[in-house]
Amino acid sequence: MNIGEAARVSGVSAKMIRYYEQNGLIPPAERTASGYRDYSTNDVHMLRFIRRSRDLGFSVAEINELLGLWRDRSRQSADVKRIALARIRDLRRKIEEMEQMAATLEHLAACCSGDNRPDCPILADLENPDDVDEPKRPRGAIN
Amino acid sequence: MNIGEAARVSGVSAKMIRYYEQNGLIPPAERTASGYRDYSTNDVHMLRFIRRSRDLGFSVAEINELLGLWRDRSRQSADVKRIALARIRDLRRKIEEMEQMAATLEHLAACCSGDNRPDCPILADLENPDDVDEPKRPRGAIN
DNA sequence: GATAGAGCTTCCCACCGTTGGAAGGTCAAG
DNA sequence: CTTGACCTTCCAACGGTGGGAAGCTCTATC
Numbered sequence: 548m549n550i551g552e553a554a555r556v557s558g559v560s561a562k563m564i565r566y567y568e569q570n571g572l573i574p575p576a577e578r579t580a581s582g583y584r585d586y587s588t589n590d591v592h593m594l595r596f597i598r599r600s601r602d603l604g605f606s607v608a609e610i611n612e613l614l615g616l617w618r619d620r621s622r623q624s625a626d627v628k629r630i631a632l633a634r635i636r637d638l639r640r641k642i643e644e645m646e647q648m649a650a651t652l653e654h655l656a657a658c659c660s661g662d663n664r665p666d667c668p669i670l671a672d673l674e675n676p677d678d679v680d681e682p683k684r685p686r687g688a689i690n
Numbered sequence: 691m692n693i694g695e696a697a698r699v700s701g702v703s704a705k706m707i708r709y710y711e712q713n714g715l716i717p718p719a720e721r722t723a724s725g726y727r728d729y730s731t732n733d734v735h736m737l738r739f740i741r742r743s744r745d746l747g748f749s750v751a752e753i754n755e756l757l758g759l760w761r762d763r764s765r766q767s768a769d770v771k772r773i774a775l776a777r778i779r780d781l782r783r784k785i786e787e788m789e790q791m792a793a794t795l796e797h798l799a800a801c802c803s804g805d806n807r808p809d810c811p812i813l814a815d816l817e818n819p820d821d822v823d824e825p826k827r828p829r830g831a832i833n
Numbered sequence: 834g835a836t837a838g839a840g841c842t843t844c845c846c847a848c849c850g851t852t853g854g855a856a857g858g859t860c861a862a863g
Numbered sequence: 864c865t866t867g868a869c870c871t872t873c874c875a876a877c878g879g880t881g882g883g884a885a886g887c888t889c890t891a892t893c
Contacts, residue, residue, distance in 0.1 A: 549870075550869090551868095551870080560851080560852085561870090562851070562853090563852095565871095565872090566850080581859055581871095582859085582870080582871065583860090583871080584870085584871090596816050596817050599819055600816055601850090602791075603795060603816075604788070604791045606850095607849080607850075613813070613816065617817065620808060622813075623807065623808065624803055624804055624806075624807055624810035625804045628799055628804035628810070628812065629804075631798060631799045631802070635792050635795050635796055635799065638788050642785055642788050642789065642792070645747070645788075648746050649781040651746060652746060655774060656771055656774045656778065661767055661771035661772075662767060662768055663767075663768060665766065665767065667765070667770045669770045670759065672742070673742050673743055673746075673756065673760070693841075693842095694840060703880080706879080706880070708842095709879075709880080724841085724842095724888055724889080725842065725888085726841055726842080726888080750878070
């Protein structure tokens, strides 16, 4: 099937399929006589695997690793679990940092009257955080 | 003061200070006779403002808006609060998505024996999500 | 005053994942 | 045959940051 149809049924855009091929995440597709890429149902399986992994937030490097294990019939489930657990730790850490941000902002917003007067504790904090009463805040930005 | 010293006392790297200047986030710095950038304490205030805003996860575009309000003596606190609240909503949404990812992965990892046998429900799910018992999952990747 | 080393300048490149677009070839339906 | 949808490759951009090269300037030491 076409790259367009493969994209439709796999949920991975044609652009990204070419990108993944170029970066060695997936092997080069077969070509028709006219140079069109040609995909099998197995290829679509692989693309769905990638799509699902991206949905779960795995990086392309991690997906590469997962694909290797997927193809390896004799893989050990511990290897897969290790990657998944590392991803969970990463998620939990990022969530914690974002929670801190949200908590700080909520505290500031709660202190801000939000009316048409110019006084604003949010700006006051941004200007000089240590002057303002607030909870502990994280160091280092996230996104 | 030097860009290096401004970077040290503001917590914004010299690289980023130049980047912010180039992108119009901050006005072009004064220059010494030899062409070095020269920063006042007020500039440092502004850089700290930016640093703090980045720490709280505001985008450069949002910081631009916040800086405008910061400089505007007659701003209304409601304008600032609006941006902060939008940022909080954004954070909460992203946190929710990442929670979903983590929950799904934890469910899968809990089902995975993690030993030296090849059977792995994590890979099984990645290959064919709907076959596997699991909680609802988000659509669309985050990071 | 010479010299060394740190610090400044501008410029370009890389990352990651994704999208957009241009220029040109190919397919299928009318 | 024409038209429009699809494919191909290539190049660029996004945001925010870091790395590094080539060349100039400052400061401390000799």
